[in-house]
Amino acid sequence: MNKTALLKIRLLLLCSCLICLGQLSAVRNLAAQLNTAPPVILNRDQPRLVTERSFRRALTQPISASWSNVEIRMILEKIEDTQQISLLLDRRIDPSTKLNIDLQNQTLEAGLQEIAAQLHARTTIVGSNVYMGPDQAVGTLKTLLALKHQELLSLSDSHPGLKSRMQQLSRNRSFYYQDLDTPAEILKQIAEAYQITISNPERIPHDLWFHGALMAVNANEALTLVLNQLDLTFLWEKQGRAIRIMSIPDRVTIQKTYAPRGSSLVDTVRRLKEAFPEAMITAAGRMILVDASSDIQEKIEADLNPSRGPSRNMPSKPSEFPPIRRRKFTLRVQKVPVLAVMQKLEQSGIEFKYQEDQLKQAGVDLTRRIDISVENANANEFFDALFGPLKLSYQIEGLTVTLTP
Missing domain, CATH: 3.55.50.30 (Phage tail protein beta-alpha-beta fold)
Structure with a gap:
C-alpha cells in the first residue's frame, strides 16, 4: 500500500471517530485544513537550488x-x-x-x-x-555541530590511518526527500551515502515530513539537521563507520580556551563570570577555560577577540572603516601567499577568524601562492578569487570574515 493510500485511510478513520463522538465542528475544521494544505506529491522533481x-x-x-x-x-x-x-x-x-x-x-x-x-x-x-x-533549538544545533566536529578531529588524531575516512565524512553532498518521507528514510539515505551503519535505528521515531533538501552538507551537518529536530543526537563509533543515536543532554556545551586581553587573568575571569553567569569559566594555567554553548562562546570570543587580531597599524575604533560589503576591491598580484593578502587586508580593518587545526585537517595551506586579478569587484567576487583556489568557504559579517574548509 503506498503512502497516499495510507494517509487517506488515516484521515478517514480520524473523521469517522470524530463523527462517532459527535464532534462535527472538528470534522469541518479538519476538512478545511485539508482543503487549504499544499497537495501531497510523492514524486517531485529535484529542485534546482544553488550551493x-x-x-x-x-x-x-x-x-x-x-x-x-x-x-x-x-x-x-x-x-x-x-x-x-x-x-x-x-x-x-x-x-x-x-x-x-x-x-x-x-x-x-x-x-x-x-x-x-x-x-x-x-x-x-x-x-x-x-x-x-x-x-533554543538553533543554539543547540550550533553547539552539537561544533562538538561533532571536535569528535571527528579527536578520532583522526588518535588514529592517523583514518585520514581518508575523515575526508570522506567531510565531503559535501546534497540530499532530497519527498512528501511523507520519514526521518528513518532520510537518515538511511545519508547513512548509505557516507557508508555509515546506524547501530540502533529503533531510536528513530516515526514521523511524516514535508518535502525538502539538505544542500552541500557534510556527514555531521546532514545527520544533525535531521536528528536535532527529533531532540536526538549521535555518537561516532567503529572509527567513523557507525553512529549510535542518543537523546540530546539537558545541557549541551563545548569547551574552548582563550588568552586574557588587556587585564590580568584573575580580573578577566571575574568579569566574564559576571557577564556570562550561564557559562563555566575557570583559569587554566595562563589561559581562560570556558565551558558554554556555541552562542555564549561567540559572545565571549567577541569580547576577548582572541582570533588573529588587528595589526598594529589598525586604529582602536573599527567603526572608522566601512563594512566589507560596502567596499569595492581592485588587486592584481602574481605568486603571492594568501596569508600575505589577508595581513594586508587586516590593515584596512578586516578581521579573519578561523581554526588553524580545522584548516590543517582539511589540507588548507594559507601560505600557498596564488594569482589574483580583480578590478572594482564586490566583496563576494573578491573573496571568491582569494579563497576559491584553497577551497575555503567564508562568511562576512560587518568587518569580520569567518573561514571554514
Whole structure:
C-alpha cells in the first residue's frame, strides 16, 4: 500500500471517530485544513537550488515582497522557488502559522531573519541551507555541530590511518526527500551515502515530513539537521563507520580556551563570570577555560577577540572603516601567499577568524601562492578569487570574515 493510500485511510478513520463522538465542528475544521494544505506529491522533481558561492551570493541579493495572512510554509516555498535556495523549517514550528510580512529592498538573509523573528525563532546557516527553528533549538544545533566536529578531529588524531575516512565524512553532498518521507528514510539515505551503519535505528521515531533538501552538507551537518529536530543526537563509533543515536543532554556545551586581553587573568575571569553567569569559566594555567554553548562562546570570543587580531597599524575604533560589503576591491598580484593578502587586508580593518587545526585537517595551506586579478569587484567576487583556489568557504559579517574548509 503506498503512502497516499495510507494517509487517506488515516484521515478517514480520524473523521469517522470524530463523527462517532459527535464532534462535527472538528470534522469541518479538519476538512478545511485539508482543503487549504499544499497537495501531497510523492514524486517531485529535484529542485534546482544553488550551493556554495552561489548560495552565499544569493543571501546578499535584495528582496521586496509582501504577504498578508499567509501560512509560513507557503511563504518559504515561494522564497525557495524564486531565490533557488534551500530553506529548512524546523518540525517544531507549526507550518500553518499565518504571518503578515512586508520586505522592502533588504537582503534575503535579513528578510529571512525578520520572518523568523515573527515566529519567535531565528535562522542559522548550515552548509548551503538556511535553517529556521526555535531559539533554543538553533543554539543547540550550533553547539552539537561544533562538538561533532571536535569528535571527528579527536578520532583522526588518535588514529592517523583514518585520514581518508575523515575526508570522506567531510565531503559535501546534497540530499532530497519527498512528501511523507520519514526521518528513518532520510537518515538511511545519508547513512548509505557516507557508508555509515546506524547501530540502533529503533531510536528513530516515526514521523511524516514535508518535502525538502539538505544542500552541500557534510556527514555531521546532514545527520544533525535531521536528528536535532527529533531532540536526538549521535555518537561516532567503529572509527567513523557507525553512529549510535542518543537523546540530546539537558545541557549541551563545548569547551574552548582563550588568552586574557588587556587585564590580568584573575580580573578577566571575574568579569566574564559576571557577564556570562550561564557559562563555566575557570583559569587554566595562563589561559581562560570556558565551558558554554556555541552562542555564549561567540559572545565571549567577541569580547576577548582572541582570533588573529588587528595589526598594529589598525586604529582602536573599527567603526572608522566601512563594512566589507560596502567596499569595492581592485588587486592584481602574481605568486603571492594568501596569508600575505589577508595581513594586508587586516590593515584596512578586516578581521579573519578561523581554526588553524580545522584548516590543517582539511589540507588548507594559507601560505600557498596564488594569482589574483580583480578590478572594482564586490566583496563576494573578491573573496571568491582569494579563497576559491584553497577551497575555503567564508562568511562576512560587518568587518569580520569567518573561514571554514
